Amino acid sequence: MRQSFSVGIGGAAGQGVATPGDIFAKIFSRRGLHLNAYNAYQSIIRGGHTFLTVRTGPDKIATTDGRLDLLVPLNQDTMDRHMRLLSAGSACLYNADLIKPGNPADGVQLCPIPVSKLADISRNKVAQNTLAIGAGLSMMGVGFPALESVLEEQFRKKEKAVVDENISLARSGYDYATQNFKPFAWPLPMTDDRYAVLSGNAAMAMGGAAAGVKFYTAYPMSPSTGVLHWMADHARKAEIMVRQVEDEIGVINMAIGAAHAGVRAMCATSGGGFALMSEGLGLSAQAEIPIVVIDCQRAGPSTGVPTKTEQGDLWQMLGAAFGDYPRVIAAPLDIADCFKLIPEIFNVADRFQCPGIVLCDLLLAEGRLSVDPKDLDFHPVIDRGELITSNGSGEHEAYKRYKITDSGVSPRVIPGVPGHTHTVSSDEHDEDGVLISDEYTNSVKRRAMMEKRMRKMEGIAASIPPPQLLGPANADVTLIGWGSTYGVIDEACELLREAGISVNHLPIRWLVPLHGDAILELLRGARHTIIVENNYSGQFARYLRSETSFVPNGNIRKYDGEPFLPHHIVEAVKEQLAGKTNLSVPAHEIMV
Amino acid sequence: MATEVVNPQAIVMADFKGKVDPDWCPGCGDFGVLAAVQKALVELQIPKHEVATISGIGCSSNFPGFIDTYGMHTLHGRSLPVATGMKMANHAMTVLVTGGDGDGFGIGCGHFVHATRRNVDLLYLVMDNQIYGLTTGQTSPTSRIGMKTKSMPFGNIESPLNPISLALAAGATFVARGFSAEQKHLTELIKQGIEHKGFSFIDVFSPCVTYNHDNTFQWFRPRVKKLEDNPEYDSSDWGAAMEKSLMWGDEIPIGKFFERTDLPSLHAAEPVLKKGPLVQQDCRIPPDIAKSFIDELM
Structure with a gap:
């Protein structure tokens, strides 16, 4: 089992759950520790229940695991909901003036903080939060200077008195815990590594900047709004034009x-x-104008559960827009991959002049991960494909925007170049862009143009890597996942191996085109295959079957709005191996 | 990026002749609009490769195919957002948006209001025939009350939208109305609209000779009165423009209702575009900026 330490902070929206979470995350990453954070919340600005979990440790942490070492309930509701997650060795830090502890399990240390004695609560409404941060870090064995410098940064825009007050408050909490509470048995280690901590949304926005995106449009919608926020905040430095548009129809x-004018959009x-x-x-595909669209999936249908995660949009992506047309769909595997995937998919979209879809979800979009800064490469390969940006000497053949070629790709001119005027068209057209749909519909031209566009799929398939099996080739169980389940399946595999079950993992990143033959080849020797996905109907299982006729031995699905935790998969695999069921739907034990 | 070898000769009408001839019905009002646009571009001597003509879907939206420029034939009602993106990415282009009343005031009306308030520097020409033509004659947002169509065979009971008042209310900085049969006047409006630095809207009466038997050339001819013929009319007076926009009956004003030049267009207001057209800027993030983005996360 990976050594890790988890902090849970909960309260009503507006009580300031995010700030302690950010402070802990910063201190952990600066100690050279990995971390993953997940915030469970509702669509409410004030009130409700928000529960942020930060899990940290010296090894890669790709998921939270439902276990808590330290609970910081900012209100009674949080105490009542989550006390049962604590087990021997863990602790609960709470405001002794306001919160009653209930009945903890044996070995749980209750740490009441006399907030009104340590702070002037009439002046500082979030005094309990700052005291708890100080106390918690003392118990984790983290020296006070680490907190002091983070607080200075946190409040750097405020006047010095505010900074001093917070530092002195944190110090009181720190000292109070040193004197009154027992430190954790596992003091937080330290390494020489340093990590950047970022959300999937920030990662995708930065990946876009790295890919050379010059034009970004959006309409606010959870959980994708973080991409807009990063873009808007950094637009001037990154020299990206960012526009909030009246609706998503206008957005695309x-x-x-903008893409037609020649920039990456x-x-x-x-x-x-x-x-x-x-x-x-469909217009992007038909007019052959490359764009990249990110879908951060949330629990649907309709308005659904706006603040909860799901992998329920796969078939929407597969079937989006009418007619047959080339498209590329990829799902990032983790938050670092949210960054890396964007330049890759732009290169494919640009080379093949078709839409690229990034199928992310709330878990990655709004989750936080420690990432090695070296993995945030702002100088990736940029391949714009066959672009005509100048008329050179002015001598050239008559330009045909939709010239029929073996690859299906016709060189694309950037509007403004002399001698290359043409019309790009939503209606079916001939090589010259002249509409064939209105006056003389021509079946020969229509067929040639359909085949030209669809031929691009062969080139796309050849340009993207096939999936790979992780772990021993010859395992008892093969877990198949796609996109954001990568981290949790990876940890479940580790736990299963510790339990004596040999297991390997097939994560799928490129969904369209799907390397069906390569997948069948990888699964040929598999003894027991299970598809793990965060939806009701097994959308990927159905897709894989439609593409390859492959049917797994079992499925693990979850559609309650919360992500999988490693033990959900471990228990499900065990029950399926025991022959109890071939469809497991783990229940989420954290009530948020 | 736009470059180097440019035709040194004077720009003439033949330069703008499209790859195919218009397939509009004989006598369609749109012919007159096409000719006026071509004339305006010739009179302004704008090379065709510096012009983008962008449309939605409908009879009049086939326009980009009938003029030789960088054309885009997009989706029904979506010409304005596409044109906005195009203009923002390359504001060196002269952007013309062409379409009909169904495309612009029906399915695309939301975009019309927002492109207007954004003051995107483009000319939006609506060939308004008060009917859906390409779908063979249904009621449009500008069809008059009582008009009988295939979709309202017993007569329209919904009030028509007033494009001029709507554009004024949405904050358009150039608002005009033309008539396809008044070629010289329309050409002049188009030239002014192209030269105006901001969102220019021209609603053009472009009669449908096949499906609209109410609002015909004959019906319009005695009614249209040029605002330019009235020396008293002040097109910088928004209130007067709004009042004029409500006139409909025996006298229907055409001409420039309103223009203001004190507001920056969208691309002029955008700091990122101060360095020049986006498409000509370097797309790589400089290493020191990239480092600052990562440092924020450490």
């Missing part, structure tokens, strides 16, 4: 206009906004 069409949304973008996706 504006992106298409990107937009992000969630399932509902994506539904509005569908027709535009």
Whole structure:
């Protein structure tokens, strides 16, 4: 089992759950520790229940695991909901003035903080939070200077008195815990590594900047809004034009206009906004104007559960817009991959002049991960494909925008170049861009143009890597996942191996085109295959079957809005191996 | 990126002749609009490779195919967002948006209001025939009350939208109305619209000779009165423009209703574009900026 330490902070929205979470995350990453954070929340600005979990440790931490070492309940509701997650060796830090502890399990250390004695609560409404941060770090064996410098940064925009007050408050909490509470048995280690901590949304936005995106459009929609926020905050430094548009129909069409003018254009949304973008996706494919659209999936359908995660949009992506057309769909495997995937998919979209779809989800979009800064490469390969940007000497053949070629790709001119005027068209057209749909519909030209566009799929398939099996080739169980389940399946595999079950993992990143033959080849020797996905109907299982006829031995699915935890998969694999069921739907034990 | 070898000769009408001839019905009002646009571009001597003509879907939206420029034939109602993206990415281009009343005031009305308030520097020409033509004659957002169409065979009971008032209310900085049969006047409006630095809207009466038997050339001809013929009319007076926009009946004003030049267009207001057209800027993030983005996360 990976050595790790988890802190849970909960309260009502507006009570300031995020700040302690950020402070802990910063201190952990600066100690050279990995971390993963997940915030469970609702669509409410004040009130409700928000529960942030930060898990840290010296090894790679790709998921939270439901276990808590330290609980910081900022209100009674949080105490009542989560006390049962604590077990021997863990502790609960709470405001002794306001919160009653209930009945903890044996070996749980209750740490009441006399907040009104240590702070002037009439002046500082979040005094309990700062005291608890100080106390918690003392118990973790973290020296006070680490906290002091983070607090200085946190409040750097405020006057010095505010900074001093917070540092002195944190110090009181720290000293009080040193004198009154027992430190954790496992003091937090330290390494020489340093990590960047970022959300998937920030990673995708930065990946876009690295890919050379110059135009970004969006309409706010959870959980994708973080991409817009990063873009808007950094637009001037990154020299990206960022526009908030009236609706997602406008968003995608504006992106298409900018892409046609010759820049890389990107937009992000969630399932509902994506539904509005569908027709535009068809335009991108038909007019052969490359764009990249990010879908951060949330639990649907309709408005669904706006603040909860799901992998329920796969078939929407597969079937988005009418007609057959080339498209590329990829799902990032983790938050670091959210960054890396964007330049890759832009290169494919640009080379093959078609839409690229990034199928992310709330778990990655809003989760936080420690990432080696070296993995945030701002100088990736940029391949714009066959672009004509100048008329050179002025001598050239008559330009045909949709010239029929073996690859299906026709060189694309950037508007403004003399001698290359043409019309790009949503209607079916001939090689010259002249519409064939209105006056003389020509079946020979239509067929040739369909085949030209669809031929691009062969080139796309050849340009993307096939999936790979992780772990021993000859395992008892093969777990198949796609996108964001990568981290949790990886840890479940480790736990299963410790329990004596040999297991390997097939994560799928490129969904369309799917390397069906390569997948069948990898699964040929598999003894017991299980598909793990965060939806009700097994959308990937159905897709894999439609593409390859492959049917797994079992499925593990979850559609309660919360992500998988490693033990959910471990227990499900065990029950399936014991022959109890071939469809496991783990229950989420954390009530948020 | 736009470059180097440019035609040194004067720009003439033949330069803008499209790859195919228009397939509009004989006598369609759109012919007059096409000719006026071509004339305006010739009079302004704008090379065709510096012009983008962008449309939605409908009879009049086939326009980009009938003029030789960088054309885009997009989705029904979506020409304005596409054109906005195009203009933002390359504001050196002259952007013309062409379409009909169904495309612009029906399915695309939301975009019309927002492109207007954004003051995107483009010319939006609506060939308004008060009917859906390409779908063979249904009621449009500008069809008059009582008009009988295939979708309202017993007569329209919904009030028509007033494009001029709507554009004024949405904050358009150039608002005009033309008539396809008034070629010289329309050409002049188009030239002014192209030269105006901001969102220019021209609603053009472009009669449908096949499906609209109410609002015909004959119906419009005695009614249209040029605002330019009235020396008293002040097109910088928004209130007067709004008042004029409500006139409909025996006298229907055409001409420039309103223009203001004190507001920056969207691309002029955007700091990122101060360095020049986006498409000509370097797309790589400089190493020191990239480092600062990562440092924020450490």
